[in-house]
Amino acid sequence: MSNEKQTSKGMLDYIHLLLKWRWFIAINFLLVVFITYGITLMLPKWYYSESVVLPPKDQMMGPGMGISGIARMVGLPGVTGLLGQQGVYNYVSILKSRSIQEEMIETFNLREIYKMQDDPIEDVLKEFNANVNVEVDSEGALVIGIYDKVPERAAEMANYYVSLLQKNYTELNVTEARARRQFVEKRLDQNKEELETLEERMQTFQREHGFLIVPDQVEQGMKSIAEIYAIRTLKELELDIYKETLGPGNPLYRGAELELKAINNRLSNVPEQTIESLRIFRELLIQQKIFELLTPLLEEARLEELRDTPAVLILDQAVPAEERARPKRLFITLAMGVVCLIVSITYVISTDSLDRLKEANPDKYKKVEEIRSILKSPFRLGK
Numbered sequence: 001m002s003n004e005k006q007t008s009k010g011m012l013d014y015i016h017l018l019l020k021w022r023w024f025i026a027i028n029f030l031l032v033v034f035i036t037y038g039i040t041l042m043l044p045k046w047y048y049s050e051s052v053v054l055p056p057k058d059q060m061m062g063p064g065m066g067i068s069g070i071a072r073m074v075g076l077p078g079v080t081g082l083l084g085q086q087g088v089y090n091y092v093s094i095l096k097s098r099s100i101q102e103e104m105i106e107t108f109n110l111r112e113i114y115k116m117q118d119d120p121i122e123d124v125l126k127e128f129n130a131n132v133n134v135e136v137d138s139e140g141a142l143v144i145g146i147y148d149k150v151p152e153r154a155a156e157m158a159n160y161y162v163s164l165l166q167k168n169y170t171e172l173n174v175t176e177a178r179a180r181r182q183f184v185e186k187r188l189d190q191n192k193e194e195l196e197t198l199e200e201r202m203q204t205f206q207r208e209h210g211f212l213i214v215p216d217q218v219e220q221g222m223k224s225i226a227e228i229y230a231i232r233t234l235k236e237l238e239l240d241i242y243k244e245t246l247g248p249g250n251p252l253y254r255g256a257e258l259e260l261k262a263i264n265n266r267l268s269n270v271p272e273q274t275i276e277s278l279r280i281f282r283e284l285l286i287q288q289k290i291f292e293l294l295t296p297l298l299e300e301a302r303l304e305e306l307r308d309t310p311a312v313l314i315l316d317q318a319v320p321a322e323e324r325a326r327p328k329r330l331f332i333t334l335a336m337g338v339v340c341l342i343v344s345i346t347y348v349i350s351t352d353s354l355d356r357l358k359e360a361n362p363d364k365y366k367k368v369e370e371i372r373s374i375l376k377s378p379f380r381l382g383k
Contacts, residue, residue: 014349021348025341032340033333040329048325049155049318050133050145051162053091091142091165091312094172095134100164101125108157113149132161141315151320158318166312173304181301188294191287198284205280228266235260 018025094100104110105124111117114127133145144161148154239260242253358365 017348017352018345021344025344025348028344029337029340033337036336037329037333040327040332043327044149045324046131046147046149046326047151047154047321047323048133048145048147049151049158049321050143050316051158051314051318052137052316053142053144053162053165054313054315055091055136055140055142091169092134092136094165094168095144095161097168098125100161100168101128103164104128104157104161107160108153144318146318147325151322155318155320162312162314162317169312177301177304180304181298184294184298184301188291188298191290191294195284195287195291198280198287202280202284228263232260232263235263 102121102125105121105128110128111119111124114124116124116127131147133143133147135143137143144158144165146154146158146161148157235256239253239256242250242256246253248254354365354368357368
């Protein structure tokens, strides 16, 4: 109960103290508010204009997506995931590139506008970035904003910034498509050479051995021989298990050993010509499948290289602002007023505490005065 009384008494003391100094606090607050607001009126006005760009999306004929789409069309869904991994260029990275920002500075003569004619380019770039806003909004669109003292120039700079993004993004896409086209052309030429070599090899084989490699017969032969090889693999595994668990002297082991021997004898009777014909036909099928895949990829790369449609879709173009964006006079004024209140109240409470200390404990008050004196002149030699 006594603690509550002491707490209430302390709060009443603080309230009484603040009321006692109310004019001091109020005058300081009003003085700071008026001075701050007057200073903000003299600060230059900055206007803000922004352009909104839709996020990049994969298209059927776009980078990466067209390749995977063609892979699906030729019946290779397993390739789709691999080819679809290629991402699009990052808009923000392009806008933050030094070359584009230096072009903005040069085009709009920002050295003179920022009054930094003799400053290093790094300082001008910092000032430019301080007046640029590049962010992704909640809808996923890219917002490109510019602050400038002239509203028309702010809008012009924002739109020109987007045009540089458009130009560089398109050039990067074309460069990528050209490199992809050259790579596909080279690989397709190699594929054609391999096909010709295999066709000649097949013809030579047919002349030397006197029979034709018929696709249906080869396919049936491949299946039957593949089944025998698979059975042999399983039998070898079974034999290893018997050897580890039962030992070589076990009847089951000896029986499996005899079966494996019979399978090997059967495979040894397969004519070498048949094995060779299967290999030739298999390689020929692989190269033909590669040819079917690369041919539409080459056409897609050629179309992508020649495409001149806009790669960056602009949702909103920047327009001159009608109202200033900064300085935020009300916010600055209120913030300085709050700071003034905190400082004034702190001063009043500390002054009152020192007065109380002077009356209650003169020795401690004397030490406080000495500390204040030292802080005012920290390098003065003591007596």
